Amino acid sequence: MSSSSSSTAAPSPAIQSILPRLAAVRAHLAPPNPTTARNLASAALTSSTKPTSTINMAKDKVAIIGSGNWGSAIARIAGQNVVKHSDVFESSRVPLWVFEEMIDGKKLTDIINTTHINVKYLPDIPLSDNVVAIPDIAKAVEGATALVFVMPHQFLAKALDAIEGHVAPGAKAISLIKGVDVHGSDIHIFADVIEKRLGISCSALSGANIASEVALERFSETTVGYRKDKEDEGLLWQKLFETPKFRVQLIEDVDGVSLCGALKNVVAVAAGLSDGLGYGNNTKSAIMRIGLLETKNFCLEFFNDVKPETFLQESAGVADLITSCLGGRNRKTAEAFVTTGKPFDVLEREMLGGQKLQGIHTAMDVHNFLKARNRLGAYPLFDKVYHICWDGLAADTLTDGL
Ligand SMILES: NC(=O)c1ccc[n+]([C@@H]2O[C@H](COP(=O)([O-])OP(=O)(O)OC[C@H]3O[C@@H](n4cnc5c(N)ncnc54)[C@H](O)[C@@H]3O)[C@@H](O)[C@H]2O)c1
Structure with missing residues (x-):
């Protein structure tokens, strides 16, 4: 009885004062309309031009795990896009895990952090200044909530050994790794391997993407496959990677991608x-x-x-x-x-x-x-x-x- 009377009574002034904020929170948390992924994506991309909400949402912190030819090309895009979408991403620093090696007597990480070029794996093409090369993988992923795995598959197991236990709460991942993980008559994609090992959701990105051409900003397309009911993660990855010259399409199909x-x-x-x-x-x-x-x-x-x-x-x-x-x-x-x-x-x-x-x-x-x-x-x-x-x-x- 009391609950029905209280539901029809006018809200107190104190409640009234916070109603607009509650409405904003509800709107922010509401599930997206059931339109196509592409439409959702466009909506998400244009949303960055709208006035930002007064709600102080935690920003995603990106880490790129792998710095070969494709890893460097994708770090270049991510470094630029976190700035473009600084309402969503922490933009001041994008850690890039680099398997340390010596080039002409100098550490590759030092070369990248001073010249902003990965001279060995993506020569001549500068990364943005916010991409910071880090040789310690556990430090590179510290606090990161958006983990981008982009390394030759043969090094993944060791990388996961080092990362396990260092992943931030609420983190999600995306795998750009090619290959399959086979044990006898069992087969898994590497997004599954990452997901199982770290206990976080993992999408996949793959497409007609020869790294050097993407880095030179020749028009290319790619596909992000996201997990069932995880369109929001697909949209986040699209925001991190899409540029006018690198079009990202979304599909709910991590396995197929x-x-x-x-x-x-x-x-x-x-x-x-x-x-x-x-x-x-x-x-x-x-x-x-x-x-x-x-x-x-x-x-x-x-x-x-x-x-x-x-x-x-x-x-x-x-x-x-x-x-x-x-x-x-x-x-x-x-x-x-x-x-x-x-x-x-x-x-x-x-x-x-x-x-x-x-x-x-x-x-x-x-x-x-x-x-x-x-x-x-x-x-x-x-x-x-x-x-x-x-x-x-x-x-x-x-x-x-x-
Ligand atoms: N290059 C491309 O055009 C391209 C495009 C799309 C997808 N991919 C895929 O992306 C993934 C990463 O490819 P890439 O081109 O960035 O890498 P790459 O082939 O350039 O690999 C070299 C990387 O391996 C690292 N490495 C070497 N020895 C190591 C060790 N012992 N332990 C750990 N790391 C070591 C190197 O530091 C370097 O970062 C692969 O699965 C690849 O198939 C590549």
């Missing part, structure tokens, strides 16, 4: 082998088509939540496959594997200036997984790449049986 990014590197190796054999454009197009089909079949066979539109409508799908089969390190070294006869580890050292190959390792992981599941026969292109790269099979058998 990650798997397309991993498997296209195997297809790119096949394309490079074909180039080395001098087979021409018809063969390369056939490899791309078969590779996309095997990618799609693999995703749909082994992962339940992959969205079919990721393959053709998103940059992470067909566009990344095309760009990787035309350019990129996996294609390039596979071509040299055929033309020079040198093994991949030698070519990696000679041709990539410290950058790491992914495609041949993913080919082995995928082979081991499919073998454990007794499904090799359904994926002849993936299987052929494995045998040529790791098993001494002649490269000119590439198209046999496809």
Whole structure:
């Protein structure tokens, strides 16, 4: 009875005075309208031009974990965007974890912090001054609430060992790492590995993004896959990465985005082998088509939540496959594997200036997984790449049986 009478009574002056603030809080916390992710994204992007709320929301603090070719290109964008969106992000400092190495007698971190250029992995292209190179990974992630993982997959486990226990409450992550984590007949994407290990939600970003071209601000698109019911995280990552020259699209599909990014590197190796054999454009197009089909079949066979539109409508799908089969390190070294006869580890050292190959390792992981599941026969292109790269099979058998 008393509750019904109090609900109809006029609020006291004290309550009235805080009603506008309560309404603002409610509006801030309300779930977004059920429109498309793209519309939501546009709304979010334009919101930065509206008057900022009087509510003092905690800002997200970004840390970039990895500083190779792609890590540096993405740190460059993040460093600029935290300033552009300083209502959302802590903008004065973006820690960049750098695996320390000596360059001409100087520490790479010192070089980056004085010249603002990662001379080894992204020469000639300056990072913004707020990007700070840090050699201690635990210090780099201290207090960070938006963790960007961008390193060759072979170094992730050790990085997670060092980060565990240092992650801020309420943190979320995004994985830009290519590859798959295979144990016998189990397979996981690296966003799952990060999520499980750190107990935080992890999105994924992948697309037709050759790092040097993105860093030079050639127009490119990418895809952020976010978790179910985590559009807000997708929007946050979009804010961190989107520029007029780097368009970020969103889809609720972390698995599909990650798997397309991993498997296209195997297809790119096949394309490079074909180039080395001098087979021409018809063969390369056939490899791309078969590779996309095997990618799609693999995703749909082994992962339940992959969205079919990721393959053709998103940059992470067909566009990344095309760009990787035309350019990129996996294609390039596979071509040299055929033309020079040198093994991949030698070519990696000679041709990539410290950058790491992914495609041949993913080919082995995928082979081991499919073998454990007794499904090799359904994926002849993936299987052929494995045998040529790791098993001494002649490269000119590439198209046999496809
Ligand atoms: N480069 C690209 O164009 C591109 C584009 C999209 C995605 N990716 C993916 O992004 C991820 C990161 O690639 P990248 O291009 O930034 O890296 P990269 O291949 O340039 O790798 C070199 C990085 O590994 C680090 N490293 C070397 N030895 C190490 C060790 N023992 N422990 C820890 N770190 C060590 C180096 O310091 C450097 O930061 C990869 O999964 C890659 O496939 C790359």
